[in-house]
Structure formats: structure tokens, C-alpha cells
Amino acid sequence: MSAASTEDHRYVLSLGCPDRTGIVARISTFLAEVGGWIVEAAYHADADTGWFFTRQAVRASSVDMSIGELRERFAAVAAELGPETEWTVSDTGERKRVVLLVSKEAHCLHDLLGRAAGGELPADICAVIGNHRDLEAVTRQHGIDFHHVPFPKDPAERGPAFEQVRELVDAHDPHAVVLARFMQVLPSELCEHWAGRAINIHHSFLPSFVGARPYHQAFARGVKLIGATCHYVTAELDAGPIIEQDVIRVDHADEVADMVRQGRDIEKLVLSRGLRWHLEDRVLVHGRKTVVFS
Amino acid sequence: MSAASTEDHRYVLSLGCPDRTGIVARISTFLAEVGGWIVEAAYHADADTGWFFTRQAVRASSVDMSIGELRERFAAVAAELGPETEWTVSDTGERKRVVLLVSKEAHCLHDLLGRAAGGELPADICAVIGNHRDLEAVTRQHGIDFHHVPFPKDPAERGPAFEQVRELVDAHDPHAVVLARFMQVLPSELCEHWAGRAINIHHSFLPSFVGARPYHQAFARGVKLIGATCHYVTAELDAGPIIEQDVIRVDHADEVADMVRQGRDIEKLVLSRGLRWHLEDRVLVHGRKTVVFS
Amino acid sequence: MSAASTEDHRYVLSLGCPDRTGIVARISTFLAEVGGWIVEAAYHADADTGWFFTRQAVRASSVDMSIGELRERFAAVAAELGPETEWTVSDTGERKRVVLLVSKEAHCLHDLLGRAAGGELPADICAVIGNHRDLEAVTRQHGIDFHHVPFPKDPAERGPAFEQVRELVDAHDPHAVVLARFMQVLPSELCEHWAGRAINIHHSFLPSFVGARPYHQAFARGVKLIGATCHYVTAELDAGPIIEQDVIRVDHADEVADMVRQGRDIEKLVLSRGLRWHLEDRVLVHGRKTVVFS
Amino acid sequence: MSAASTEDHRYVLSLGCPDRTGIVARISTFLAEVGGWIVEAAYHADADTGWFFTRQAVRASSVDMSIGELRERFAAVAAELGPETEWTVSDTGERKRVVLLVSKEAHCLHDLLGRAAGGELPADICAVIGNHRDLEAVTRQHGIDFHHVPFPKDPAERGPAFEQVRELVDAHDPHAVVLARFMQVLPSELCEHWAGRAINIHHSFLPSFVGARPYHQAFARGVKLIGATCHYVTAELDAGPIIEQDVIRVDHADEVADMVRQGRDIEKLVLSRGLRWHLEDRVLVHGRKTVVFS
Incomplete structure (x- = not known):
């Protein structure tokens, strides 16, 4: 510790x-x-x-x-x-390296940048790669390289973009590739290539609400707690070994926008805990499950 | 209150x-x-x-x-x-009436009997109906009638047993029919008949792990929290409006038996809270969801 | 909301x-x-x-x-x-104004700046005042004025510094004056002057561990949960009306440094929740207590 | 496990x-x-x-x-x-022995009796000793001996009663002497005699609200969470090594009676967890603190 x-x-x-x-x-x-x-x-x-x-x-x-x-x-x-x-x-005296993949949502990136700046994360954030430019400024304020890789609308045409992401990531040989609300499904060959190193934060308490718009799904079902899950990325969507999960209470007065807002806090906590444990070699994967010596 | x-x-x-x-x-x-x-x-x-x-x-x-x-x-x-x-x-000066349906698992029944005896539950438990005799003694120690209604192994032949349960329940015209780990799926006509009054405790954080052996499902998936859900019974299995949910943390060292043991505490809490809110007219159902003025 | x-x-x-x-x-x-x-x-x-x-x-x-x-x-x-x-x-269409008082600890400031930038905080952060320069750069990156007011070591000589803080704060006529780990005890006349507007985050579950170094106190006592408290500032130290509290589990393996790190997450959550409720006029003070319509 | x-x-x-x-x-x-x-x-x-x-x-x-x-x-x-x-x-094949000390409050006794009956507690409850007769019937229903030891109103005259309790307890040479809401302060010689075996449940989140009527103290202070603490009994009141603690959220609408009711659930959970860990030799005491290998 x-x-x-x-x-x-x-x-x-x-x-x-x-x-x-x-x-x-x-x-x-x-x-x-x-x-x-x-x-x-x-x-x-x-x-x-x-x-x-x-x-x-x-x-x-x-x-x-x-x-x-x-x-x-x-x-x-x-x-x-x-x-x-x-x-x-x-x-532990050798600094580890992390690359972050982001889209437009700032909260997880902002949280990890703050933790890294505060010495709380046992790693250097080497680069941030975004399929939009929204988070370029905040990244650069922290003195970190930002790479913009635009993604075509048609999923079938995203191969070259993923190839570019792969090269940018691999240039750092990182210990962790973090999908910090990246919102893109990695192709299976990248899942394989970064196996045990690619970490995703999913904004639901898995296995509930796999896939898109989990807060909307949670609202429609009327659950009384919402959650977030930090897991290793595998070829099967949102089904990789779970590292950490947590929940927060909601009630009938919370609309989707409220769940999104409150959920952000859980996403940040769960991702930062899971990532830290991974970087400290506290997470051992066996089959579809993890042993976490937290 | x-x-x-x-x-x-x-x-x-x-x-x-x-x-x-x-x-x-x-x-x-x-x-x-x-x-x-x-x-x-x-x-x-x-x-x-x-x-x-x-x-x-x-x-x-x-x-x-x-x-x-x-x-x-x-x-x-x-x-x-x-x-x-x-x-x-x-x-609130008129005592409400509750009938409990049970099977072999004692913890929810024992918990509700204790709360009723302690004056914590704003209702009288009029009767307990079990498809096994395991919980007869503890029920009678509390001075409450126990009815044993054996259920045939073949689900297709359970009609008369459910008919008998219906008559025993309806004799009390209860405000709540609680499936306290009853482990039998109510036929849709009973769901309809007791709509808004039949309350189930499911031993998972719904919508995860619907159906049988949810702790085994949770263990297989490697989740880091297990939960329980109190909901109104509807014809669709484990899909009725949710009244209350809660979770407890587990880790890699917890086997299925440990999850069962720890899960019991959450089941008891969630069921007792949901039932109390129902009996105090704090739960308003609208479509598939509830408003809970707790 | x-x-x-x-x-x-x-x-x-x-x-x-x-x-x-x-x-x-x-x-x-x-x-x-x-x-x-x-x-x-x-x-x-x-x-x-x-x-x-x-x-x-x-x-x-x-x-x-x-x-x-x-x-x-x-x-x-x-x-x-x-x-x-x-x-x-x-x-709610009229933006509210907030002034932050800080010292050297970055996490609460960084968290509030991120929330304000993300549109989550229903207010503008007008200025940040620090008794050290450590947090000047991060403040200015967000385009917000930073004022450095050095504090003499001798508490008896801090009157002029507090007077300067008061003028800098009052220039904005803020709806909230947030002591975001300011680490200085406000003189009673300032408590009176900002009554109902000065909000502090204390890094313990009050009333346990009032005063200095609460994580050290918690470690020494061997508690199994640590917490944080957001409260209105009054003349009596750490005794003002409580707006929000929360806790996180620790165990024997957590040293003081671990408690400090984990505690930061609770401090950020508790302060941001309390401040948002205050800004949305959800907190009504009565005597030593609050009513919070969250 | x-x-x-x-x-x-x-x-x-x-x-x-x-x-x-x-x-x-x-x-x-x-x-x-x-x-x-x-x-x-x-x-x-x-x-x-x-x-x-x-x-x-x-x-x-x-x-x-x-x-x-x-x-x-x-x-x-x-x-x-x-x-x-x-x-x-x-x-673990040798059954351990537990003696319970109770007064009038039923919930902790009822909870432990249910856990013991359900095979969840790795011990036999050998006897229950009460300074009132309120809990005699429920104890006997479980086939367990109940001893009534009346306590004089004047604390100075309670020596013989404590001596009788000591003899009744020591007859079983128990691995744990549980003060299950016993509400009497043990004399220091009994604390010494049962050192490391006497376990108390205190109905507050210690070190807050030591002593009598902690829910009243919590209500008066306006805290937003209430808790319970399971600890070893030492001569200094409510200051022994803490085994387990937990909390539950309350709000302005909760009166003292509501806190008492909700607090019972936390007391039961915290006591049963702490006692089980003690009986499974998971708790090692060192000075004023514990190591708990849960």
C-alpha cells in the first residue's frame, strides 16, 4: 500500500x-x-x-x-x-504505464488525472486517445499527450481506426489500457492482444443491463440501487472477469439524468479501485473470475 | 413510523x-x-x-x-x-393481517415472527402455510396456526394444492400474502387474484439471476456483491414491481455456502423493510414500478 | 433536479x-x-x-x-x-456563487472543479483563496481566480489574514463559502458573519474524532469504518449542524496513509453532495440540526 | 468457513x-x-x-x-x-460453548437463537442469564436453560448478583460470554476474569455516543448515520478492542423510536458477525485493537 x-x-x-x-x-x-x-x-x-x-x-x-x-x-x-x-x-519502484481510451464523457478521465497528479495512482498516464476532441484540453493541461483518432459512423469501417489506436497504445507497452467510458466495442483481436491488460468500466451492476444505455434500462426496470462494474475486456461484451463493483441507492424520484449523475460517482470509485489493484498486481485472473487480494 | x-x-x-x-x-x-x-x-x-x-x-x-x-x-x-x-x-389503529407461505428455509419466517412478537411489524401474522412440515414447530411456538399443504413433485399436478392454499389464505382476507422463501412459482390466476398483495423475496439483485439457484449463478459469474429483492408477484417470473433491494459484499474466498449464509441477512432485511412499507401503505404501484414513500 | x-x-x-x-x-x-x-x-x-x-x-x-x-x-x-x-x-435559472477556501490538499478542490466544469454543480466557482500557493495552478487552468493569503504561524496574529479573506469572499456575495480542507479554524465573528453559508468538510464521522488528525485518531482507536462529515460552520469546533455523512470500511491492514487515501473519496462525495443540496435550497437548519430534502 | x-x-x-x-x-x-x-x-x-x-x-x-x-x-x-x-x-469439529447475558430487549437474543437453530453459529448456546424474566419463555422454547438473576436497583449492592452470574457462566467454561443488550456494566474483576471472551454489542458507532441512551444522543446531535459496535469488554466503559462495526442511514424524519427500530437490525448483524469471527478464531487482540481475518 x-x-x-x-x-x-x-x-x-x-x-x-x-x-x-x-x-x-x-x-x-x-x-x-x-x-x-x-x-x-x-x-x-x-x-x-x-x-x-x-x-x-x-x-x-x-x-x-x-x-x-x-x-x-x-x-x-x-x-x-x-x-x-x-x-x-x-x-514497486519501477513506474508502471497506463494508456487511457476516452470519448466525450469527462468524469472518469478527470478523476484519474487528479489521482495521478496527487500521487495516488502507482503509474504514469502516458497518453490519452480519444475518438472525439472534447477531452483534449483537460488532458494537455496535465502535460499528457492526447491523440485524436476519429471513428467512422459505420462500425464495419472502423478497422483502420482501431489499428491506429493499437499502434498508439502499443508504442507505450502499457501495463493497463483503460477504457474510461470509451463507448466503443473493441474488436476481438484487440481483446485478445491486450488480454489481462484492457480494463473497462461499465455503468451498471453486471450482469444486469449489459450493453447500451444501462441507466435507461435501470430506470425502466425500477431498480432501487444502481451500480458500476470494472472488468477485464474479453471478446464477449460486458462478460469479462469482474474486478470490482459497487452500488448507490436511488428511488422513484430519480430520473435517468439523476441516475447518470449519481452513477458517475460510483463509476469513478469502482474504476479507480480496480485499476489500482490491477497496477499493484493484486488481481489474479482464473477463467471467468478474479481473485483480488485488496 | x-x-x-x-x-x-x-x-x-x-x-x-x-x-x-x-x-x-x-x-x-x-x-x-x-x-x-x-x-x-x-x-x-x-x-x-x-x-x-x-x-x-x-x-x-x-x-x-x-x-x-x-x-x-x-x-x-x-x-x-x-x-x-x-x-x-x-x-393505523386497525391491525392488518398477513399470511406467510413457506417451505423449508427458516430464516425469513424466524425473522418475521421475531419482528411481529417485538411489535415491530404493524400487523398480525394470521397463519403460516408450508409445503413441508419443517417450520411447523417454530410457528406453533409463537401461537400461530400452521397449515401443511403437500405439493406433488409433478408441477402439472399442483393445481389442487394451490387451490387449497388459496382457500386457506383467503379465509383471512389478508393485506399481504408473503412468499417467505416459498420456492414455488404461483400460477398466473393466483398472481392475478392477489395482485398488489402477494410479496416475494428473491435471493438476488434483480434483474440479475432470475429463477433457480441465484447464489450458484452469482458464484459462477464472479460478482463482487450479492443481493436480494423484495417485489410484488406478477405472472412473469421475478419481474414484478420492485419494492426494495439491498446488497452485501463478497469476495473470491466466499463459496456458494458462504453466499447463502451471508445472503440470508440481506433477504431478511429487504423482506422486512418491504413488507413494513407495504403494510403502512407507503408503496404505490404504477405499471412495472413502485413509488415508495419510506 | x-x-x-x-x-x-x-x-x-x-x-x-x-x-x-x-x-x-x-x-x-x-x-x-x-x-x-x-x-x-x-x-x-x-x-x-x-x-x-x-x-x-x-x-x-x-x-x-x-x-x-x-x-x-x-x-x-x-x-x-x-x-x-x-x-x-x-x-434555479439564476446562477449561484461559490467561493472556496483551500490549503495544500488538492482532492476536494480538484473534485469540485471537475463537477463545476461538467455542469453538475448548480453554481459558479467565483474564486479560490489559499493560504498556500500549491493549488494556484490547477485553479487557474480552470479559468478561476486564485488569491494567495499567507497565514502567520502564530494563531494570535492571523486576524489581518482572516480580514483579507473576508473581503475577498464578500466581494462575491456568495451563496456558499466552502472550507475545502482549509485546515484553519474560522474566528467566531466570521462564523457568525457567514452563518448558514460557510460549509466545512471534516474528515471523520462526527462526533467521533473532533479536531486535528482524525485519521490518526481513528487508527489509534481501531475503528472498522472511517467517515467524513459535511456541516455548517459554527463557533464551536466541528459541532455545527450536519448536512451529510458517509463512511467506508477499513481493516487492520490499513495504515494511516491508507485511511487518508481512502478517506479522500468519502470526503469528496460527502462534500459534493452536501454542497449541491445547500445550493439547491434543500437544507433547512433548525437549531443544531438540519432537515435535508434530498 | x-x-x-x-x-x-x-x-x-x-x-x-x-x-x-x-x-x-x-x-x-x-x-x-x-x-x-x-x-x-x-x-x-x-x-x-x-x-x-x-x-x-x-x-x-x-x-x-x-x-x-x-x-x-x-x-x-x-x-x-x-x-x-x-x-x-x-x-472446528469440537463444538464451542456460548453463554448469553440478557435483560429485556429480545432482538439480539432472538437473532442468535435463530442462527444457532439454523446451524449458522459454530457453537452451542449453553445458557441464557437474565436480570429480568422477560426472555425466559423464548429461551426455553429453544430448549435452552434460562437463569434469572435479579439485580438490586442500587449499583453498590450488585456484587452478589454479579457473583452469581459469574458462577452460572463459569459452570460452562464458555468460549464466549455475550452481553446481548445486557445493559449492566460489568465490574472490573469480571472484565479481567473473562478477558478476551466477554463480547458486548453497543448500540452506537463508537467512539461516538459512549454510555447510556446512544440513540437519544445520536438524535440530539443530528447525525445522518447510526451504527453499532461489537467489542471485547474491558474495564473502561465501551473502550475495548473493536471487532466489528456497521451503520445505517437515517434522516430528519426519523425520531428516536425509528432509530431504535432501525438500529436493532444493525446491532443483530454486527453482533452475529463479530461473535462468529470470535468463535472461528479469526479475531486476534493486540493492545487496544484487533486483527480480524474475516
Whole structure:
């Protein structure tokens, strides 16, 4: 948690593998051998899938080797845990990179820019890409590049625009591509290409109200709470693994415009929480679901 | 609110009609003319449907006539507001009647029995009807009649059982028929017969997870909040007007059994709130939605 | 609610007076006489103090007179309700004015600037006054004047600085003076001078953790929820009438820095909600408490 | 979590000790050596106090020895971690015992009886002790002993009554002594005697509104949320380590009686959650605070 200054940076190990006896012992013994002072440790054994997940953070200063050597040595441990094991070791002292995709709605962009400026987001926002120019000025005020990529009205003709977006995004090799109310459905090849890195905020409590105009759908149904969902983007619309959700109470006096206004606050909170957890390697995806060590 | 002792009972007017200028003036002038000291007043003008709703409570002691005469005199006012006007005048000093339909799950029944015993529910529970005998003992401990109506396994053969339930319920002419985890789909003629009085608790945040085993559906989808919905029963399954909803946070460590356990608390809260509002004439139905003057 | 464009602006009547029979009738009859189409109406009869409160909004287009004439005619009605009656009639088409007092913390300022830019706040931010220059740049980016008023370290010598703040504020005759994490205790004469207009955000769930460093106090006590409180400023520190409060869950893993970060989100929400309600004349103060017709 | 049937019971290790490198490795290596299949594991390193906490649950069937032998062997590990180490090893297959202290308010007792009957509480309620007879009947309906211990009006003369309560409680050697709205302040020697086992539910969001009539205090202050706090009892009134808290929204229309009614729901939830966590050895006390591995 808190700020990751280079003085007290941490090495963060995230891992998922088939569950069996002795995994915690194997990993923690390794960490002890390299001198790692554990400041955060979380585990989850998933009875449903028989999978084991862990995230551990050690003080970098307690480990007497480079992160490269640490990774090399841990690779041998991971190999013992089986060929399906997936793991990463990251350094909180290395800034992560984020690219934002936006359209006309300002609130999520404005919120993330403010959090980044305040040092709350453990990443740099490298670029903002918009299919409209509405959010260019506010982006540039924060000293961040804005790229305008116009999208044709006909969905069938958007291929070149998406290709341009892809190139602009990939130039930064970002840890997260955030669809901050981008309002465009990514083609499946981009979903695949950015798998595990593309994060969307959907303005409903999924799986309710998939697709367009969810506040209108919520108003028509007469629900008493509205919500927002932060999830990884997959080829199936609004069906990717959910990272975070939250809701706010509404009542009969709230018209669609009121729901839109109140919903913005939930969208901002849910997106910023989900993104921060993703950037801190707290989110492990398994199938259609996530483990979140928040 | 508070207790409706006969000492300080109230007359409650609930009304819905097409909106136009002067309705509030007409109604409040009438109440002033009969001496009514207003202790609660709520209004809603629905821009979407052009409908007007109000609920007003006056001290019975301030009105110098019987409730029968009050109704008679108000009928003339209502007539002025147009033929579509729907209204009721009730007396909080007259105990309302509730019949509960249950199956095997005890928590909602136990919760409502406790609230009734504690004087929190402004009604008498006249009878409990179960398609199993599991909840007979706890019902009788509270001095309430329990009727066992076995249901055949084949849904096509349940007609006589539902007919028996109907007769047992109608014998009490209840203000509310509560499906307290009854787990049986009412035939459409019963939905029609008890329209506006049959209240169900569904163990999901509708419209997500309609139908059977919603906690299993929620677990499979990996949602981060689970919920419950109290709604009026209509012929379309889990699609009736929503009275109240609420949610509770879950995470990756919660298995289906944990969701079931935590969900019970939300079911109890949501059902008890929705039922109380219904019994206090705080819920006005219009089309597929409700106005709740909570 | 929603935006107050001049096309569909509304006249809003807010009133408090000693309760008795016939008040609603008197007011609503008046509104009907002037042709007022009521779009929102809320009432509260306070049993504890014997006071009556109402807020009513009518379509301006439905009233065939100027707001000046409307006020003049309503004054006669108010006079009938007794000498203690307090009331206002405002026009949502007239922009209200807000002045912000800040120090070094950016989040509340940044949030309010974003909401104002997005048209969500029914007011213009006329000026920002800071006792430090940290927030000058972000203020000016939004095209808003920033005034730097340095404060001496010795509290006993701050009189002239407060006098300068007072002049800068009063130049705008604002409807709200918002202490957006200003971190300075207003002298009692300023509390008196801006009574009912000075709004503070305190970063605790009052009355817990009055005064300095509330997150440190919360951490030391080991509470499981932290909160924020938006309240009117009075001479007694953190004891003014509460407009809005909310909380967020924390646990043993959250250090003070985590509480500070998570608390910011609650501060922003609570302040923005409280301020909007104040600006929409939804908050009526009575003694140490508020009636909020949200 | 879930039910602790003897088939799949678990051994639960809870431990607190001064933090240093290698603790996780030492404990998990020990568990691996005895064959322990870990199904739940949680850690917390407290930066503020330099203390380390863990709770781990292993399948009993995976460990090839008695719990007595497991404890004996773990004692050697604990000794390595220093003389300040505190730890327990419990078996979820051994039913725990709870004694309830009550007065006249039924809701918490009724709620706990229902949860125990529904198999939701991992413990047996051995006895209920009341200073009034109001709750005798409902207790006996559940087949549980009720002891009536009248309390003199004069606090100075209550010594013998408390002595009788102590004897009745200690006869069951309970894992938890729950003050379920007992409304009597325990003498400090009983606080000491039941330290870490006596659990109180206070009907406010502590540290706000300590002592008597907290809903009246909340009403007078005009707060917008009311709450409840489950905490360990210590000699200082309402100041013990907090296990769980929650809140519910109220508004100006809620009188004290409404707060009392709505507050009951929060009291029940907070007490039942806190008690369950305590009984599942999820709560570790350190100084004035708790670590809760929920």
C-alpha cells in the first residue's frame, strides 16, 4: 500500500498454480532463504477449481540481489509447482504505464488525472486517445499527450481506426489500457492482444443491463440501487472477469439524468479501485473470475 | 413510523392520479377542512408517466368524524381528480393481517415472527402455510396456526394444492400474502387474484439471476456483491414491481455456502423493510414500478 | 433536479415555521392560485421541536409573474404563518456563487472543479483563496481566480489574514463559502458573519474524532469504518449542524496513509453532495440540526 | 468457513508474535512436515507495533496425528518465535460453548437463537442469564436453560448478583460470554476474569455516543448515520478492542423510536458477525485493537 518510493520499494510476487500440500512452505522458505522481509502476504485456495493463488510483498532492501536474479532463482521454484504455474515478480519502484481510451464523457478521465497528479495512482498516464476532441484540453493541461483518432459512423469501417489506436497504445507497452467510458466495442483481436491488460468500466451492476444505455434500462426496470462494474475486456461484451463493483441507492424520484449523475460517482470509485489493484498486481485472473487480494 | 397505538392512531391517505396543477392544494385543503393535523406528507410527480402520487398521514384525533365518513367525503375530492384516480384511506389503529407461505428455509419466517412478537411489524401474522412440515414447530411456538399443504413433485399436478392454499389464505382476507422463501412459482390466476398483495423475496439483485439457484449463478459469474429483492408477484417470473433491494459484499474466498449464509441477512432485511412499507401503505404501484414513500 | 437551464427553470420555496393545522393547504392553495405546477414537494413536521418545514419547486413557466412579485405576494402568506416563519423563494435559472477556501490538499478542490466544469454543480466557482500557493495552478487552468493569503504561524496574529479573506469572499456575495480542507479554524465573528453559508468538510464521522488528525485518531482507536462529515460552520469546533455523512470500511491492514487515501473519496462525495443540496435550497437548519430534502 | 462437520473438520492455528524474517517459512514448513493441507491462510504484519499475526486452517484429515500431539509439536516452533508469542490450535469439529447475558430487549437474543437453530453459529448456546424474566419463555422454547438473576436497583449492592452470574457462566467454561443488550456494566474483576471472551454489542458507532441512551444522543446531535459496535469488554466503559462495526442511514424524519427500530437490525448483524469471527478464531487482540481475518 501507500506510496512506493524508491527508498522503500518492494518486490511483489503473484502466483497461481494447482493446489497441493506444501506450496506455502516452498514459497516462503524460498523468500526466507533470500532474506525477504514479508510485509504483505495473501493466499487463496479455491475449492471449486482446485487452484492455489498467492501474492507476497517483501522489502526490496531485505533481498540481497537484483530483481533479475530474484526472478531467475524463483523460476526454479515455480517449475517445481508444475507446468501450469503462472507467476510474476515486479518491483514497486519501477513506474508502471497506463494508456487511457476516452470519448466525450469527462468524469472518469478527470478523476484519474487528479489521482495521478496527487500521487495516488502507482503509474504514469502516458497518453490519452480519444475518438472525439472534447477531452483534449483537460488532458494537455496535465502535460499528457492526447491523440485524436476519429471513428467512422459505420462500425464495419472502423478497422483502420482501431489499428491506429493499437499502434498508439502499443508504442507505450502499457501495463493497463483503460477504457474510461470509451463507448466503443473493441474488436476481438484487440481483446485478445491486450488480454489481462484492457480494463473497462461499465455503468451498471453486471450482469444486469449489459450493453447500451444501462441507466435507461435501470430506470425502466425500477431498480432501487444502481451500480458500476470494472472488468477485464474479453471478446464477449460486458462478460469479462469482474474486478470490482459497487452500488448507490436511488428511488422513484430519480430520473435517468439523476441516475447518470449519481452513477458517475460510483463509476469513478469502482474504476479507480480496480485499476489500482490491477497496477499493484493484486488481481489474479482464473477463467471467468478474479481473485483480488485488496 | 413508531407504534400505532389506538391512542395516537392515524388516518393514512394514499393516492395516484394524472398530474395537473392544483392537486396538492385540493387535497390539503380538504384535509384542513376536516381538521386534519398532518404528521407525514410525501409527494411525487412522475415526469416519465405524467402521474402524481401522494401519501399523507393525519392524527385521527384531529379529525372530527369516523373513517367511514372521511372516506365518503374524500370520494368526492377524488372524483374531481379524474376517473383514473386510485386511492385508499386506512386507519393505523386497525391491525392488518398477513399470511406467510413457506417451505423449508427458516430464516425469513424466524425473522418475521421475531419482528411481529417485538411489535415491530404493524400487523398480525394470521397463519403460516408450508409445503413441508419443517417450520411447523417454530410457528406453533409463537401461537400461530400452521397449515401443511403437500405439493406433488409433478408441477402439472399442483393445481389442487394451490387451490387449497388459496382457500386457506383467503379465509383471512389478508393485506399481504408473503412468499417467505416459498420456492414455488404461483400460477398466473393466483398472481392475478392477489395482485398488489402477494410479496416475494428473491435471493438476488434483480434483474440479475432470475429463477433457480441465484447464489450458484452469482458464484459462477464472479460478482463482487450479492443481493436480494423484495417485489410484488406478477405472472412473469421475478419481474414484478420492485419494492426494495439491498446488497452485501463478497469476495473470491466466499463459496456458494458462504453466499447463502451471508445472503440470508440481506433477504431478511429487504423482506422486512418491504413488507413494513407495504403494510403502512407507503408503496404505490404504477405499471412495472413502485413509488415508495419510506 | 437535473440541470437548471433557463428554459425549464423553477421557483423554489423553502420554509420553516411553528407547526399547526392547515399550513400545507395554505401554501399549496397559494401556489395553485398563481398557477404553479409543482414538480417537487417535500414536507416535514418535527415532533421534537413542533416545527414545520417544506420545500416546493414549481415550473417558472407556469407562474405568470416575476419572481419579485411572487416573493411579494408570498410574504403575505408567510406573515399568516407567524412571526417566526423563515422562508426563501429562489430561481434555479439564476446562477449561484461559490467561493472556496483551500490549503495544500488538492482532492476536494480538484473534485469540485471537475463537477463545476461538467455542469453538475448548480453554481459558479467565483474564486479560490489559499493560504498556500500549491493549488494556484490547477485553479487557474480552470479559468478561476486564485488569491494567495499567507497565514502567520502564530494563531494570535492571523486576524489581518482572516480580514483579507473576508473581503475577498464578500466581494462575491456568495451563496456558499466552502472550507475545502482549509485546515484553519474560522474566528467566531466570521462564523457568525457567514452563518448558514460557510460549509466545512471534516474528515471523520462526527462526533467521533473532533479536531486535528482524525485519521490518526481513528487508527489509534481501531475503528472498522472511517467517515467524513459535511456541516455548517459554527463557533464551536466541528459541532455545527450536519448536512451529510458517509463512511467506508477499513481493516487492520490499513495504515494511516491508507485511511487518508481512502478517506479522500468519502470526503469528496460527502462534500459534493452536501454542497449541491445547500445550493439547491434543500437544507433547512433548525437549531443544531438540519432537515435535508434530498 | 461453511459448516464444520466432523467429516471435514479443520485444525485452526492462530498466532501473534514479534515480526522478523522467516516466520511464515517456519510455520508453513512445520505444517507441510505434518502433512497439513492448508485451506485458509491469512497474515498481517503490523508496521505500527512491529507485530506479526497469522491464522491458518488445515484439513484435519490431512494431518496424521491427534490435535494434542499437533499442539505439543507446534509448541516447539512457537518457542523459536520468542517468549512473547501467543498461539492457539483449535479443532472446528469440537463444538464451542456460548453463554448469553440478557435483560429485556429480545432482538439480539432472538437473532442468535435463530442462527444457532439454523446451524449458522459454530457453537452451542449453553445458557441464557437474565436480570429480568422477560426472555425466559423464548429461551426455553429453544430448549435452552434460562437463569434469572435479579439485580438490586442500587449499583453498590450488585456484587452478589454479579457473583452469581459469574458462577452460572463459569459452570460452562464458555468460549464466549455475550452481553446481548445486557445493559449492566460489568465490574472490573469480571472484565479481567473473562478477558478476551466477554463480547458486548453497543448500540452506537463508537467512539461516538459512549454510555447510556446512544440513540437519544445520536438524535440530539443530528447525525445522518447510526451504527453499532461489537467489542471485547474491558474495564473502561465501551473502550475495548473493536471487532466489528456497521451503520445505517437515517434522516430528519426519523425520531428516536425509528432509530431504535432501525438500529436493532444493525446491532443483530454486527453482533452475529463479530461473535462468529470470535468463535472461528479469526479475531486476534493486540493492545487496544484487533486483527480480524474475516
